[in-house]
Amino acid sequence: MKPWREVAVPHQDVLEGTFQQSEFAADITAVNTGKASREYQDAGAFFDRTFITEGMALLLTQVAQRLAGRGGEPVVQLQTAFGGGKTHTMLAVYHLATRKCALSDLAGIPALVDRAGLMDVPQARVAVLDGTAHAPGQPWKRGSQTVKTLWGEIAWQLGGADAFALVAEADATGTSPGKDVLRELLERHAPCVVLIDELVAYIRQFPESQAISGGSYDSNLSFVQALTEAVKLVPRAIVLASLPESDLEAGSQRGVAALRALEKTFGRVQALWKPVATEEAFEIVRRRLFEPVRDEKAREAVCRAFADAYIAEGVKLPADTQERRYYDRLLHAYPIHPEVFDRLYEDWTTIDGFQRTRGVLKLMAKVIFRLWKDDNKDLLIMPGSLPLHDGSSRNELTYYLPAGWDAVIERDIDGDRAETTALENKEPRFGQVGAARRIARTVFLGSAPSSVASKVAARGLDRAHIILGCLQPGQASSVYADALGRLADRLHYLNASGDKGQDATRFWFDTRANLRREMEDRKRRFDDRTEVRGKIAEVLKKTVGNATSFDGVHVFIPHGDVPDDTALRLIVLPPETWYAREEHRLAFEAVLEIIGKNGAKPRYRSNRLIFLAPDHGAMSRLSDATRVALAWSSIVEDVKEGRLNIDLLQKNQAEKELKSAEDALPRVVRECYKWLLCPMQDAPTDPKPGVEAFALNTTGGSIGSEIERVCADNELVITTWSPIHLRAKLKELYWRNGQSATSAAGFFEDTLRYLYMPRLKSRDVLAQAIRAGAASKDFFGTAYGDTDGKFEGFAFGGGNVVFDDTLLLIEPQAAQAYEDANRAVPTPAAPAVATTTSGVAEAPSTYNPNGATSSPSPVTPVATPAAAKPKTFYGSAEVPPATAKMRLVQIAEEIVSVLTSDPNATVRLVVEISAEFPDGASDGVKRAVSENARSLGLKSADWE
Known part of the structure; x- marks a missing residue:
């Protein structure tokens, strides 16, 4: 595919950068006085570069019919937005009426004459009234004749001195000549055309209730009314008048009043003219700025490639790009992308002062001149192609915007020092296609007018239109989407509504630094040692x-x-x-x-x-x-x-950004x-x-x-400990050098102090390991103290262990030896009595000191009654209060548990507590003991 510069060559004045002078030197007065450039002064050259729009074709048909006496509207009011093509349309009428060549030499005119049902259009006299050409209080010269009023000017232009004589008296006195005089004037010089431009600018200059050389405010309004009435009576005469559309164009309050009065006057007989449509603007701009395209196949190939690429992207682009007619729009607008026209005609024309036709032509001429000079190789001139780094092109846009946009463009959009350029230099995938600058230019073109125009419905561009303004065939939309996301986080003047990751988000530039810039400035204010550190601590907690x-x-x-x-x-x-x-x-x-x-x-x-x-x-x-x-x-x-x-939008954005930052922290x-x-x-x-x-x-x-x-995985903190590991650690560090018993409380204290000891989560972890190990004889024995080599409350296997400060853990072999040494001695059995075969018992042999053994005498056995079994046990013990817990446990395990081992035994325990307070018990002690006794169900709990 060929770039636009190889298919569509600009006109010479565009290539030379002289378009601005030739375009803006052209006005209806300059043409009427023969001072315009050739493309506006010569009828043939003018129509060669003019695209006849639907509205212009209708108007020229009306003019042709009227001049031929075949009907047509006598009065036509051209009222459109500023720059809507009024002057250009008047020039078309002027050249049609005053041509010096055949109709066939005027491009597009023969077809209109045929449509009007005419064989020819007669040449006509033309009078041009330009409200900006003369001051109402300063007479002007036409040859030797002094002219003071508009009606004097019309008469002189239509018929010279003879025609001026008809209105000479009215011109001298500044009073309207009346309908009959004007009718006679028009009939004498028919066919004729009266072109009135900038009439409001002339009439608003008259002082209130005061007559000057040009007449008065009222006399000029009366003249306009008389003229419109007179032209209706002359079949071959026509009046075209242009009025501004907005009050702002009318100027002061006096101008607005003049506009209202003229609208009312023309409204009685006018025929409104249809303004230029956006689609027609494609052809107007193309004809005016470019030579005819000679390589149609190349144009069609490029447009087809764009249309196919858009269909492939699908929902990532605006819906209208998926329709077949978008291909037709690409063809009509070539070599300029339709999105450029849409943004200019839909957004920029909402700015008061931006001309619909001349403004677009002037801007695009400068853009094309710079792109041609820079050897731009884009397939189409797109929003992302605009050379905003070029001062001339940038000024043409910023002229209509509030102050401050130059700084925005230089800082964030386009230029050697712009953030976009820095990002492209840092990221090669963005730099290869100029993604960052193309996105920023597109957003600027589509959003800058909203900073000044109140008619824009929704501020900014959505993601789909931004990509549309940048993407060319063969490129991936994801590159532009990524670049847009990076710019949204980086640029200071780029704003976004909603979540930047959503397709519905709209982006726009503004001269006020966005809140992100404010945030970036504030970031540097916080001290690392106090505020930053404090915030991190808060989140860590x-x-x-x-x-x-x-x-x-x-x-x-x-x-x-x-x-x-x-x-x-x-x-x-x-x-x-x-x-x-x-x-x-x-x-x-x-x-x-x-x-x-x-x-x-x-x-x-x-x-x-x-x-x-x-x-x-x-x-x-x-x-x-x-x-x-x-x-x-x-x-x-x-x-x-x-x-x-x-504003409220920024407030919501700040709150949303705060939530996102807090969630991410x-x-x-x-x-x-x-x-x-x-x-x-x-x-x-x-x-x-x-x-x-x-x-x-x-x-x-x-x-x-x-x-x-x-x-847990690295055993940095032990939540469950096996008695095997406890025994191993005791053997390693404690049961050595003759030491066989270790304090459990001391062992736990050592785990708290020494880094080579296991780090237990809590004391309960050790208590559970001791209880599990005490249930067998494999790990250790237990006791609750050691007095003179005797273990208090010794147990080895099967005992219930209470982990307190007195608990000892005894090495298993030492515990076994201690248990063996202190096992109770069994009671000896009664001596056996020998018996004879006769059944008579014999006494055991006894030792005789004389050396002889005496045989025992036979004895008769005697029945001995069995000893009676005890039936009651009663015991009492003084329990020291300091060791009450341990002693009561010992009593329960070693006495009570033995007594209750007999299923037929009835065991009754009575705990008697006696406490004396020489100075009297305090209220706190009395209250606590009484409440606890009541909750524990003591049989008696009395204080004396």
Whole structure:
């Protein structure tokens, strides 16, 4: 496919950059006086470059019929928006009436003459009244004749001195000549055409209730009314008058009043003219700016490629691009993309002062001149092609906009120092197609008018129209979509409504820096050591505080504020003590300092602390995300307090951005705080402790549950402990050098202090291991004290164990030996009595000191009655209050449990409590004891 410059060649004046002068030197007065350029002065050249629109064709047909005396409207009012083609249409009428050549030499005119049913159109006299050519209070010269009024000017142009004589008196006195005089004037010089342009600009200059040389306000309105009435009576005369459409074009309040009066006057006899349609503008601009396309196949190939590419993209582009007629629009507009015309005619023409035809022509002429000079190779001239870096092209657009747009274009849209250029230089996939600048130009063209025009329904362009303004065949729309997302986050003057990721979002530029620029400025205000650090701590408390394995979570606090007790604690290190695999000195030193110090004192229970450290690589992102959240929070707060004045749309945007930043911050915190640091020591003989690092998974569940998982998988914190491991640790460190019994409470205290000891979650973990191990003889024996080598409450296998400060854990062999040594001696059996065969018992042989053995005398057996069994047991004991718990347990296990082992026994326990208070019991003690006694159901609980 060929680029546009190889298929459509601009006219010479466009290529030379002289279009502006030739175009704007052309007005109806310049043509009437012979001072216009050739393309406007010569009838043939004019029609060669003129596309006859539907409205112009209808009007020229009316003029031809009227001049031939075959009907047609006598008065036509041309009232359209500023730059709607009125002057160009009047020039067409002027050349049709005053031509110096045959009708066949005027392009497009023979077909209109045929449509009018005529063989020819007679040449006619033309009078041109330009309201800006003369001042109503200053007479002007026509040869030797002084002319003071509009009616004098019409008479002179139609018939010279003879015609002027008809209205000479009225011209001298400044009074309207009347319908009859004007009728005679028109009849004498028919066929004739009166072209009236800028009439409001002339009439509004008359002072209130005061006559001047040009007449008065009322006399001029009377003249217009008389003229319209007179021309109806002359079959071969026609009046064309142009009136502004808007009050703004009419000027002052006086001008608006003149416009209303003229509208009423012309309204009685006028025939309204249809303005130029957008589709017709395609051909107008193409004819005026480009030579005829000679390679039709190349044009069709390009347009077909665009249409096919749009269909392939489907819903990513506007719906009308999926229709066949869009291919026809591409053909008609070639080499300019239809989207350029749509934006200019739908958006820019809503700006008061932007001319529908001349404004577009002037702009596109400058654009084409610059693109041609820059050797632009686009297939079509698209919104994304506009060379806004070029001062001439940019000024043509910013002229109609409020002040401040130059800075926006240079900073955000186009130019060597623009953000878009920097992004393309950084990202080759954007730079290859100029994606960032093309997007920014497209958004500017489609959104800048909304900063000044109130008629724009919805501000900005949606994503589909932005891509339409950039995408060429063979390119991927995803590149432009990605670039748009990057620009929305980066540009200072680009605004977006709604979620930037949604297709319904609209984007627009504004001269006010968007809230993102405000946010970026505020980001730099926050101090790292106070505000940023405080915000991170706040988020960490919410995200890490759910770690149920720990009794306390401490975020960014000095080591003196971390209690030195039995609680298991997670210490979150501050951002400046970061960790990295290749550089861990800062984090490790911080850990070792905290486990060694508790303020000015040494820390004893060092084995109760685990640490969470930030990753060095993620610190900058966390800092930036925190600053973004702080900045949006300050903006929202300032809006609420009235310190920042923004519109409702921006207020909603700020609140939405704040929520997004707050929602993202916990995720960023988790990605940064990903290292669990655990102090450790392999053996008591190690010279100094070390630190081991464990990586946390930053995805999945909560950070608290992830910390618990890593602690459990690596046995950093033990929640369930086997008696096997307890016995092994006791053998390793305690049951040696003749020591066979160890205090359980002392063992637990050592697990709190020494890093080579297991880190138990709580005291209950050890208690459960002791209870499980005490149930058998495989692990240890238990006792509740040792007095003179005798274990109090000794048990070895099967005993119920209470873990208190007196509990001892005894090495299994020592416990077995102690049990064997203290087993109760059995009562000896009665001596056996020998019997003879006669059944007479014999006494045992006795030792005789004389050396002879005396035989026992026979005895007669005697029946001995059996001993009676005891039936009642009563016992009492003094229980020291200090060891009441242990002694009562011993009594229950060693006495009560034995008594109740007989299923026929009835055991009754009575606990008697006696307490004396020499100074009297306090109210608190009395109340607590009475309530507890009542709740426990004591049989009696009396105070005396």
